[in-house]
Amino acid sequence: MSGDGTVAKALDVLDLVAGFGHPVRFSDLLDHSPYPKATLYRLLQTLVTQRMLSFDPDRSTYTLGLRLVRLAHAAWEQSALAPIARPHLDVLSAEVGETVHLAQMDHAQVLYVDKRNARDPIPMYSQAGKVGPAYCTGVGKAMLAYLPDADLPGILSQQSWHPFTPKTVTSAPAMMLELATIRARGFAFDDEEHEPGIICVAVPILSTGGAVLGALSVTSTTARTTLGKLAELAPRITQIARTIGQETTNWRFPEETALPNRKRA
């Protein structure tokens, strides 16, 4: 991946550090990176001076830097979907009392953008940002079902089709059938396809033009409920998703109010 561009390589390294999940030493990174020692070394240096990474000289380890946190803040706030959906998630969460997820497609995967937990209702940022597979999650399938036909083959070909459970759909053709069912029904289930005992209903969030913006889901366990009971929530979730979709579509940013000193002014 990423044959061209120093930027791509630097970002690769950033991902690599992020992937470890804890401070890493140079040689740990070297073992897992395709780049030669000198190149990796310089990339790391660049990232540190740019404060995308921070280097702890005492333990000689690299960690993700604070500049990233700042950028992330902006990313979350500027995303059209997440801030608009937030109050609606609160409402839905209060109504159903179960785990609520807001997700978007990111590079053929599902990115959880926000979450309300059933038990502990504190929606810290740290719970958002996780990625999951598209082909075996409720939100993933809900979004796949409403994607333009032209985009589907490309995205399906990028799925790993790992059989997490006996119920996981593990091929593109089988998924096409499932997606047709979802379109006919208007919402998707996750019937223990990712984790045993975990089930959910999910609906897509569409713009008024019909484009997929994201998906909304309510998750529970087979111990507490059934797919049938979850299905009863579908109309309400769909309603909320439609509201979010409309608000997001109508959302227009103020034309010339942000930065005052434009050169052309």
Place this chain on the structure above:
Amino acid sequence: MSGDGTVAKALDVLDLVAGFGHPVRFSDLLDHSPYPKATLYRLLQTLVTQRMLSFDPDRSTYTLGLRLVRLAHAAWEQSALAPIARPHLDVLSAEVGETVHLAQMDHAQVLYVDKRNARDPIPMYSQAGKVGPAYCTGVGKAMLAYLPDADLPGILSQQSWHPFTPKTVTSAPAMMLELATIRARGFAFDDEEHEPGIICVAVPILSTGGAVLGALSVTSTTARTTLGKLAELAPRITQIARTIGQETTNWRFPEETALPNRKRA
């Protein structure tokens, strides 16, 4: 700034987009960027293919991309301080019922890493990630006071010394005196130095080795309380800060558990 390195330029552009706070068109960016048209164009393309930015073809605008959200999630989780401090913030917030801030130094500025609000106790991520000045905030001064002497001149020289209010300290020498007072006292005040009517007590979070890890503050208004009353909270805040500092210092990452397939294994 950033004379060398394509990576630096790309990150500049990323910051630029983030700074607008809303989707931006190419020419808006061009007006605010030092780079010539073609260069900026290619940098943007690179960032879009890397999913650090996303491009909306309908409105031809650029926004921050989802890859950023993912990286940021990791950055927050992997930061030694924030996750450890979180439960302590909850405790402190419950005890005092006022706004609580957790901050770290980032490039001579204060980065708010976490927050508990007095009225509306939902600590959404969107409230973290903001940056503020070091010389006129409680957390900023608390950290400055305990920084190594060698680092201080460099950092103080980067402050803007803007007189936000009549009480703002606006020079490095004056700040040196203030910092000596803070060290003697063990905690810092913000006596309406940044915003009128806003006051706070702040204490540094130190590692057991004495290094500044961050700062913790309780903020209120002159309408609700006085500096004297806030000072009464200082011992408790200090106690919590010490606990956080110790836990963070003792925090050791598991040596070889994260990525299973190390080459050398």
Place this chain on the structure above:
DNA sequence: AAAACAAGTTTCATATATTGGAACCTGCAA
């Protein structure tokens, strides 16, 4: 309708930054 204009995209010779093998430093252990 033609002409002028603005916004965005591509080209291409040139200058520059990146590359990575190898040499070179550490400190530390045998």
Place this chain on the structure above:
DNA sequence: TTGCAGGTTCCAATATATGAAACTTGTTTT
């Protein structure tokens, strides 16, 4: 002392980025 692993620096070959200018495309103005 020797050996060795983790880091760091060199430097010539090479790939990459650069940016002025030319070119589209779509939108105003005359």
